[in-house]
Amino acid sequence: MSGQEIPAPPLRTPYKMGRFDLSHRVVLAPLTRQRSYKNVPQPHAILYYSQRTSKGGLLIAEATGVSDTAQGYPDTPGIWTKEQVEAWKPIVDAVHAKGGIFFCQIWHVGRVSNTGFQPNGQAPISSTDKLLTTQLRGSGFDVAQFTTPRRLRTDEIPNIVNDFRLAARNAIEAGFDGVEIHGAHGYLIEQFMKDQVNDRTDQYGGSLENRCRFAVEIVEAIVNEIGADRVGIKISPFATYSEAGDSNPKALGQYMVEQLNKYGILYCHMVEPRTATVGEISLCLHNPVPMRNLFKGTFIVTGGYTREDGNSAVAENRADLVAYGRFFLANPDLPKRFELDAPLNKYDRETFYISDPVIGYTDYPFLEGTA
Numbered sequence: 001m002s003g004q005e006i007p008a009p010p011l012r013t014p015y016k017m018g019r020f021d022l023s024h025r026v027v028l029a030p031l032t033r034q035r036s037y038k039n040v041p042q043p044h045a046i047l048y049y050s051q052r053t054s055k056g057g058l059l060i061a062e063a064t065g066v067s068d069t070a071q072g073y074p075d076t077p078g079i080w081t082k083e084q085v086e087a088w089k090p091i092v093d094a095v096h097a098k099g100g101i102f103f104c105q106i107w108h109v110g111r112v113s114n115t116g117f118q119p120n121g122q123a124p125i126s127s128t129d130k131l132l133t134t135q136l137r138g139s140g141f142d143v144a145q146f147t148t149p150r151r152l153r154t155d156e157i158p159n160i161v162n163d164f165r166l167a168a169r170n171a172i173e174a175g176f177d178g179v180e181i182h183g184a185h186g187y188l189i190e191q192f193m194k195d196q197v198n199d200r201t202d203q204y205g206g207s208l209e210n211r212c213r214f215a216v217e218i219v220e221a222i223v224n225e226i227g228a229d230r231v232g233i234k235i236s237p238f239a240t241y242s243e244a245g246d247s248n249p250k251a252l253g254q255y256m257v258e259q260l261n262k263y264g265i266l267y268c269h270m271v272e273p274r275t276a277t278v279g280e281i282s283l284c285l286h287n288p289v290p291m292r293n294l295f296k297g298t299f300i301v302t303g304g305y306t307r308e309d310g311n312s313a314v315a316e317n318r319a320d321l322v323a324y325g326r327f328f329l330a331n332p333d334l335p336k337r338f339e340l341d342a343p344l345n346k347y348d349r350e351t352f353y354i355s356d357p358v359i360g361y362t363d364y365p366f367l368e369g370t371a
């Protein structure tokens with residue numbers, strides 16, 4: 001020993017996120033894994049999430065449906081029934097037992113769906129009745145057939161806001177530390193926000209204020225239900241997933257952040273513009289720093305980050321925390337590997353969305369001696 005202390009890498013430094021004391025800044029990004037048969041979380045998720053838990057680490061659970069109209073993929077979990085809430089409890093308990101902080105990402109796919117996923121074979125709901133034509137969905141690469149959506153009537157919108165509120169209440173009942181509203185990737189909330197999709201003429205369409213009204217009402221309802229200090233939101237103003245682009249993403253992002261500040265929510269999780277298109281190619285088209293500077297709470301970035309990028313983002317104060325998706329999927333001990341600068345397991349895209357309870361799910365190896 002030389003006696004010289006090597007400073008901890010920025011991702012390894014502690015961070016106080018509201019009431020939560022994080023011991024490092026490597027966050028598990030929400031990852032849909034399609035292993036929640038019939039929309040009910042399964043016991044194999046106990047092992048999956050606890051493998052990815054570190055003491056003082058933040059985990060965000062996979063996108064979780066708020067109602068029976070919220071799904072568009074096979075076997076994604078929900079949180080609207082008693083059975084689902086009960087099924088989440090042992091998973092949340094396992095994360096807490098290892099000292100993790102666990103948020104539930106709550107979700108409605110809107111038109112990124114088809115009649116096969118809907119109750120009584122009805123049409124999916126959306127801000128619009130425009131059919132989604134691309135075969136590429138959200139964060140995945142699976143091919144799907146979409147059904148022409150049904151445009152929500154103005155008087156129905158409060159019911160959907162209420163579904164989000166109840167889902168947040170249920171998440172707390174299940175033991176989660178908070179919720180992340182899924183306001184990204186072309187799903188229902190973005191179908192209202194983005195002008196490529198929203199063609200409404202009521203108070204939920206047209207101006208920026210009107211297009212963001214649905215998102216803001218959801219934030220307000222959830223803040224009133226569970227408290228602002230347990231609420232985060234993920235947004236992707238720059239992304240164009242599922243034909244949900246915006247003509248002025250910068251103005252949209254800044255307007256949303258200003259609204260979030262009014263409610264004092266805990267965090268804003270921003271999909272980096274460089275993953276504006278799906279795939280491995282990173283295009284740095286826009287700059288999220290103005291939003292980072294504007295937002296008063298914790299700022300999480302995600303999208304194509306390596307260990308080095310994450311360390312620089314924190315060191316340069318471009319983010320408080322960095323959420324890792326594919327690396328964390330394949331490396332259950334990612335924070336440890338980053339700390340040691342150890343090699344990473346490669347992720348296998350073929351097993352991202354298969355329904356096997358082990359393969360590509362809980363069988364990624366740990367560094368020797370750290371499991």
Ligand SMILES: Cc1cc2nc3c(=O)[nH]c(=O)nc-3n(C[C@H](O)[C@H](O)[C@H](O)COP(=O)(O)O)c2cc1C
Nearest residue numbers: 029030031032062063139302303304324325326352
């Ligand atoms: C298999 C898979 C599933 C995903 N599921 C979700 C999801 O449920 N909710 C969400 O907001 N993002 C989802 N994403 C996006 C990730 O949260 C993350 O933002 C994205 O993968 C970029 O981070 P990365 O480059 O570190 O993988 C998913 C990504 C992958 C690869």
